[in-house]
Amino acid sequence: MKKQEKEIPVFIFMGFLECGKTRFCSETLIDRNFTEGEPTLLMVTEEGMEEYDEKELEKRNISTVYLEEEDLNTEKLLDLQDAYHPKQVMIEYNGMWQLEKLFSIRVPKGWTIVQVITLIDAGTFTVYNNNMKSLMAEHIQNADMVVFNRVTDDSDINTMRMAVKTINRRAQIVFENINGQAQVDNGEIEIPYDLEAEVIEIEDEDFGIFYIDASDNTEKYVDKVVKFKGQVYCPPQYKGKAFVPGRFAMTCCAEDITFLGFKCVSMETPNMKDREWVTVTAKIKCEFYEEFDGDGPVLYAQKIEKAERAEEDVVYF
Numbered sequence: 386m387k388k389q390e391k392e393i394p395v396f397i398f399m400g401f402l403e404c405g406k407t408r409f410c411s412e413t414l415i416d417r418n419f420t421e422g423e424p425t426l427l428m429v430t431e432e433g434m435e436e437y438d439e440k441e442l443e444k445r446n447i448s449t450v451y452l453e454e455e456d457l458n459t460e461k462l463l464d465l466q467d468a469y470h471p472k473q474v475m476i477e478y479n480g481m482w483q484l485e486k487l488f489s490i491r492v493p494k495g496w497t498i499v500q501v502i503t504l505i506d507a508g509t510f511t512v513y514n515n516n517m518k519s520l521m522a523e524h525i526q527n528a529d530m531v532v533f534n535r536v537t538d539d540s541d542i543n544t545m546r547m548a549v550k551t552i553n554r555r556a557q558i559v560f561e562n563i564n565g566q567a568q569v570d571n572g573e574i575e576i577p578y579d580l581e582a583e584v585i586e587i588e589d590e591d592f593g594i595f596y597i598d599a600s601d602n603t604e605k606y607v608d609k610v611v612k613f614k615g616q617v618y619c620p621p622q623y624k625g626k627a628f629v630p631g632r633f634a635m636t637c638c639a640e641d642i643t644f645l646g647f648k649c650v651s652m653e654t655p656n657m658k659d660r661e662w663v664t665v666t667a668k669i670k671c672e673f674y675e676e677f678d679g680d681g682p683v684l685y686a687q688k689i690e691k692a693e694r695a696e697e698d699v700v701y702f
Contacts, residue, residue, distance in 0.1 A: 400504035426471035587613035651686035
């Protein structure tokens with residue numbers, strides 16, 4: 386019988402230059418004694434202002450190697466495996482390189498990516514998010530955990546939270562202040578409408594926030610009545626008994642526009658046409674349906690009205 390290869394966990398730390406990856410890795414490896422003395426290979430793909438204390442790492446059985454982009458290939462990784470025989474691997478990954486390059490390499494047997502952590506400097510987040518949105522989105526999309534560090538009282542927590550929630554709802558979010566104190570985020574988005582109103586009116590520009598919050602925290606909306614404007618989509622599987630009122634939304638770039646909406650049960654469905662604009666007043670229930678792979682918000686229409694096109698066709702997060 387062929388011997389089963391023992392899993393070698395691989396941890397990836399992502400983020401742009403000077404976002405705090407080296408400090409975070411150092412704290413994880415040294416201060417928290419993450420490796421517990423087992424042979425560990427630390428692969429570093431960029432050098433910033435902060436450097437590793439390699440002598441201190443060696444004391445903990447951690448070997449540090451520095452790689453260029455051309456070194457990311459199967460042959461090089463096999464050589465490193467043979468040279469160091471690591472029980473675990475940690476990679477500080479260059480934030481300007483495509484993560485797909487790393488994922489597509491045939492790695493040594495047993496190497497398994499178990500966690501991707503993205504580090505984001507709260508102070509430079511807005512600049513990077515506005516100017517390199519696609520790359521920032523890739524960092525967030527592939528992360529199991531997103532750590533916003535250097536957070537101050539002036540940091541826009543809600544915008545940072547929305548940036549993650551719209552792209553990767555499974556990722557854990559951590560906010561770390563300038564003193565290094567970290568707190569796991571509770572995921573609650575600050576909403577701009579009154580949840581206690583008899584009819585909760587969702588402004589056109591707030592549809593994205595409504596969609597994310599109602600998806601993540603459906604229990605808050607059960608038996609609430611909402612009113613919003615959206616476009617009609619009539620999925621054939623609903624057989625004329627329900628439609629989806631929603632909006633086209635751009636999460637990271639023009640190529641990533643998708644339609645967001647909730648199933649809405651309505652006798653008016655047979656009279657509706659795809660893409661027409663309507664204002665929906667409906668009560669929200671929590672029910673199982675396939676699109677959510679579980680329980681999610683389902684609307685029960687109380688009133689459907691024809692509506693004018695929204696000033697902005699696309700919702701921007």
